[in-house]
Amino acid sequence: MEPREPDRFAELTVARFHDMLRAQEATSADLTAWYLQRIEDLDRDGPRIGALVTVNPAALDDARAADAHLARTGRLLGPLHGVPVVVKDQAETAGIPTAFGCSLFADYVPAQDATVITRLRAAGAVVLGKTAMCDFAAGWFSFSSRTGFTRNPYDLDRETGGSSAGTAAAVAADLALLGLGEDTGGSIRLPASFTNLFGLRPTTGLVSRTGFSPLVHFQDTPGPIARTVADAAVLLDVIAGWDPQDEFTAVAAAHEHTGAFAQDLDSRGLDTFRVGVLEDAFGAGPESAGTNAVVRAAVDRLREQGCTVVDGLELGDLREWVTGTSLYTTQSKQDLTAFLADRPDAPARSWDDIVAAGAFHPLTDLVVDIAAGPADPHDDPEYLTRRLRQEQLCRKLSALMAAAGVDVLVFPTVQVPAPTREELAAKRWTALTFPTNTVLASQSSLPAASVPVGFTDGGLPVGMEVVGPVMSERLLLRFARAWERVASPRRAPRFADRDVPVAAVVG
Numbered sequence: 001m002e003p004r005e006p007d008r009f010a011e012l013t014v015a016r017f018h019d020m021l022r023a024q025e026a027t028s029a030d031l032t033a034w035y036l037q038r039i040e041d042l043d044r045d046g047p048r049i050g051a052l053v054t055v056n057p058a059a060l061d062d063a064r065a066a067d068a069h070l071a072r073t074g075r076l077l078g079p080l081h082g083v084p085v086v087v088k089d090q091a092e093t094a095g096i097p098t099a100f101g102c103s104l105f106a107d108y109v110p111a112q113d114a115t116v117i118t119r120l121r122a123a124g125a126v127v128l129g130k131t132a133m134c135d136f137a138a139g140w141f142s143f144s145s146r147t148g149f150t151r152n153p154y155d156l157d158r159e160t161g162g163s164s165a166g167t168a169a170a171v172a173a174d175l176a177l178l179g180l181g182e183d184t185g186g187s188i189r190l191p192a193s194f195t196n197l198f199g200l201r202p203t204t205g206l207v208s209r210t211g212f213s214p215l216v217h218f219q220d221t222p223g224p225i226a227r228t229v230a231d232a233a234v235l236l237d238v239i240a241g242w243d244p245q246d247e248f249t250a251v252a253a254a255h256e257h258t259g260a261f262a263q264d265l266d267s268r269g270l271d272t273f274r275v276g277v278l279e280d281a282f283g284a285g286p287e288s289a290g291t292n293a294v295v296r297a298a299v300d301r302l303r304e305q306g307c308t309v310v311d312g313l314e315l316g317d318l319r320e321w322v323t324g325t326s327l328y329t330t331q332s333k334q335d336l337t338a339f340l341a342d343r344p345d346a347p348a349r350s351w352d353d354i355v356a357a358g359a360f361h362p363l364t365d366l367v368v369d370i371a372a373g374p375a376d377p378h379d380d381p382e383y384l385t386r387r388l389r390q391e392q393l394c395r396k397l398s399a400l401m402a403a404a405g406v407d408v409l410v411f412p413t414v415q416v417p418a419p420t421r422e423e424l425a426a427k428r429w430t431a432l433t434f435p436t437n438t439v440l441a442s443q444s445s446l447p448a449a450s451v452p453v454g455f456t457d458g459g460l461p462v463g464m465e466v467v468g469p470v471m472s473e474r475l476l477l478r479f480a481r482a483w484e485r486v487a488s489p490r491r492a493p494r495f496a497d498r499d500v501p502v503a504a505v506v507g
Contacts, residue, residue, distance in 0.1 A: 009034045009146075009279045011492060012177055020084060021070060028063035028082025031177070032126055034083050036060070038175050039129070044304045047495050048152045048441040050142075051160075053089050053168035054097050055129040057189070062126045068095055073269050077124030079234050079262075083127040085120060086176040087483070089146075089168050090137055091222070092211040093117055095128060100213045101133040103145035104347050104359035111345075112366055114211025115181065115246070116222050128176050131166025135359075136336060137182065138328075138366040139163060139431045140190055141424060145361045149252040149421060151491035152194060154461055158418040161191035167225050173493060178235055179225040182216040183327070186413075186438020188223045189450035193413035193463025196452045196491060198232050198480060199225045201208050201438075203443045205251040208243035210432055214335040216327055227490055229481040233262035236473065256302050258314050265481040271306030271434035274481055275299075276313045276406035281437045281465075283415030288435075290456035295412045295464050298487075304432070305486055309405045315396065315440075325390045325443040326432065327364060329373040330380045336370070363424060366431035394444035408472075408479060413450040413463035440466050449476045452489040 011033055020026040024497045037278025043049050056062075066082040069075075073387055076082075090112035092098045094117075098107040120127065132147040142150035142165030150165040152158040153173040160169045164181030172181040181188040183201040200223045207222045214220050221309070222239060226232035237260065242253040252258050257389065277299055282292050296331035303309050337350045355371040374470045401409060415435035419428065429435075441448035447470070450463035468476045483489070 005187070008495070010174060011227065011490070013228055014080065017083065018076065018081065021076070023268070025139060026221060028126060028245055029067055029188065031061060031082070032059055032084050032128065035128060035176055042169075042173055043175060047151065047156055049153060049173055050127055050147060051131055051166040051173065051175060052086070052129045052167065053147055055131050056096055056127050058095070059084065059126055059128050066124055068124065076099050078119065078238070079123050080178075080238055081124035083124070083125060083177050083469070084444065085127045085132070085178045085180060086128050086131045086167055086170045087117065087292045088164050088182050088210050089130040089133055089181045090182050093100070093130065096117070097128070097131065099146045100360050101135045101144040101146050102354065104354060104357055105489070107148060108208040108346060109212070114201040115208040115243045117211065119239050119241070120180070121492070125238070131164070131170055131179070133163045135165040135361055135364045135367055136213055137184060137187055138185070138332070138370060139364045140434045140436060141165070141363070143360055143361040143363040143424070152418050154195065154459060156419065157441055158420050159424060161194040161414075162226060163187040163420060164191050168192055168197055169427065171195075171225050171227060171438060172197055175329045178231055180223045180235070180239070181193035181225045182212055182220065183444045184219045186436050188225055189413050189438045189463065191434050192225055192450040194418040194461060195256060196461035196489065197227060198229055198299070198452065198478065199223070200232055200236065200473070201441060201448045202236065202240065202473055202485050203251060203447045204254060206247035206473065207239050207252070208241070208246045208249050210243055214339050216331045217335045218446065229477055229484050230265055231263060233265060236261045251471070255471055256271050261477055263473055265478060266485070268470035268478045268482055270302060270482045270486060271307070273408070273482070274308040274310065275302060275472065276310045276401060276404045276409045278313050278315060278409045279311070280314045280316070281440070283412070283435055287483065288415045290458070291412050291417055291462050293416060294454040294456060294462040297345060298464055299410065310406050314402055315400065321393055321396075321437050322443070323392050325386055325387050327377070327440070329369045330377045330383055330386070332370045333373045333375060334377055337375075341441065350476065369432070378406070390443050391439070393468075394446060397440065397444055397446060397467065401469060407468065407475060409467045411465055413438060413465040417456055417458070417460040417462065424472040427441065437465055441465070446470060447473050447476060449480055451483055453479050454489065466490065468484045
């Protein structure tokens, strides 16, 4: 096999790519073709990661159109001009099949783009393809009736995590420059943690959900998954904003930093932050030891860099807070059925239709739990209590930060490393018992980021969750960027198959 310039586009950033465009060192068509070849080499062949569901057949044409615009006008189309982006298959894309992770929807082609897809295209992005996810995002892993499973690029026998599994795997393996995920209970941050990436869950409503299949509508939010903080911030700038079709985005209209998240990212050092360590979010069992060690080492590194660290903060009865604010089995059936009923061309009109057809992966256990839930959430006598408990959790976490005088809370994103597929096949955990801490922010509607902080002794990536007050995305991004400048946490995966041209093996 002839070697292919492994260095030119490997680990590329948006800023570096745009510098290359202006210097006429590359074109969007060059970069898009390079990623398409890597998808063939790594996703379809070689290690067969299984990150992509569908490659956009118009991707190269879209890239050439961006190149033609630049050649004709001398100007970029927008902040993502010519940038190949992969999109979780939860977002509807006009002309490109959108399966929502479900085999029944393999041939479903929406007539309209989701709002964020419209914004990506307007910013000049090239939609490279759609990425794998579990059935209707109902779980923490990649198991899907549409695509099977997605392998973790850092250990092919382990899970990538979900439900934004394909987006995380694609960005980690350098199959795209940027990725769009979606987060209801942690579906951006959990796979980002397992794949050494930055993943941001915005405040609910900062980014439109129009055209995304829902899970719990008052928790759902799209967001960025990226190899660098700056790239995540650029993507957030593009997708955030008011959408008249989604009344939750009224918060975006009032957010003073909407459209300016990428500005002044380097304006603060770690020594300007105060960080609270949420002790009861660390796992207690031996399977958590590796993760705990990596996160605690990161906290020590923060101290060494002059960050003020306040130890010993506790939420108190964390497990009860998690279970007492969980509404997936109460709310999701109504939300999903309303979404399907509004699409006359869809192959199913209700959640019961999908379950009756058996169109879900047998390991996606939350699908069955949702089906057993009420058609109307208000029929659950615990519904109001749990909704109010979510508000209490938001106040509890916010008050914890205020009382300790800290900017953010930190703790392991997930209490254990990425599990093996064998563990999941043996049903070591269910969706509702898997020890992910991401639900704390999701079920309180607080913004949060998973920041890569290192690897276990076995070489598995570990993420540290960073939770901030409501609407603190700019603070979270600046903190993540300050950490990135000091720690340089990105380490590309090294695939065992050396016959595959792995551009990520650089440096």
